[in-house]
Amino acid sequence: MAEAGPRRRRALDDRDRTARARIRDAAIERFAAHGVAATNLKDIAADAGVSTPLVIHHFGSKEGLRAACDEYVASVIKEQKSTSMAATTGKSLDPFQAVREAYEGTPIMRYLAKTIVDGSAHVDELVDEMIENSLLYMDEGVKSGLLTPTENPRERAVVLFLWQMGALVLHEQVERLLGIDLIDDTAGSAIKWARINADILAKGVINEQLYEKWRDAMVAAEQQSDNPPKQAKARDQETT
Template identity: 50%
Template sequence: MRGDDRSAQSPDSVTRRQAPAGIGSEDLTARARIRQAAIRRFAAEGIDKARLKDIAADAGVTTPLITHHFGTKDGLRAACDEYLAEQIKEQKELGLSRPGQDALQAIREHFIGSALMSYLVQTLSTGSEHVDELVDTLVEDALEYMHIGVDSGILRDTPKLPQYITVLTMWQLGAMVMHRHVKRHLDIDLLDDATDSAFEWAQLAGEILTDPVILVSATDLMGDNAAHNPGVQPADHTPDATGTSGTAPRKDHT
């Protein structure tokens, strides 16, 4: 039902593109239309500059109806963040279930060309309680479905896997925020819908994870500092069960 999604767009909105399956395919209630319009406005103008009256006009409702459903602009933004987290979780799960595809690639394939990608960058770039909750939710979700990756053979189970997953989640989200600099240095546009761009980024990320370029252990790298950090263990660069060279922590035989 993307027709409704297009009709709600304002002329000066960045979202003249069609919405992905995640936006506009649900029930067309006033609450859903408001949230969709807010995501587009926040993505186009920034969260601080977007005005409720413009969001109301885009959604075809009155400003008082927005306050009725969401209370304040902050409450509306919180609803947008919650919706975004749900969509990301769904796509990450799909990504981990498909061999050879990382989570960020799955997110980009689903959201590319839509306001959700730009909104993700906008909301991650701002500091607020709602952003903290969004990031916390994404990390918690990642820790929950990392078992999918282990069961499918994409992830190797290790005692520090939860920590690794947390680092990777921050890496993926950080890449979105830094998309302009990724474009400058690598000529890869993470917000573009070019297939070659998506493939090149996924390939680079995959190579770093599956064939590490650092050939010494964390202890060797950190030197004396490692002795004061009991959480750091030497790395084992022998092939794992899948035949891929890994960096699993060595077992402590003391």
């Protein structure tokens, strides 16, 4: 007998309620609640109201199902971020509407918090896809004037991704220290988190004049560490 499934939330895509979509949504729920390793196809099938052979027919295996979940979650996040960019640069008077509406009632955040740290090859694929997606919508933001241009768009995208995912993994500490629930987020939590991030990104932390001096020094130091002087190279070779 399959154990009771996690608390049901709204469908991740109410317009797509095929058997395949129901299985995918049930898997995301299970993976978010229990992790991939502790979840079996029988329980996912029971939650979706289908047979286990039908799950295998659609996805081949649990790994195939997990890959489909990763792909879907990445696409949902990409759509939300693009919508948020459009809402902020368009006529909307409420730039955080897309943020509030995107994940409310879904297990997306809990799914990421669970899967992003499991160390499998699928995680690398998911992270790479999400970073590539972020490069696209951040480029849209630069073109629209919402974001400032940078000489290193990929580095910026990676650091911001790690910043956000790191906070998600540490969601219990975020809630303890800031009173913000990044997992089962409410509208208030989403807006507060967006406000804090926007304040840091828009106003910065380091004094601008100090940053320019510090940046030049750091660039020079980085170049030197990448290309050590010939004497140092020779000395290192002698010691080896």
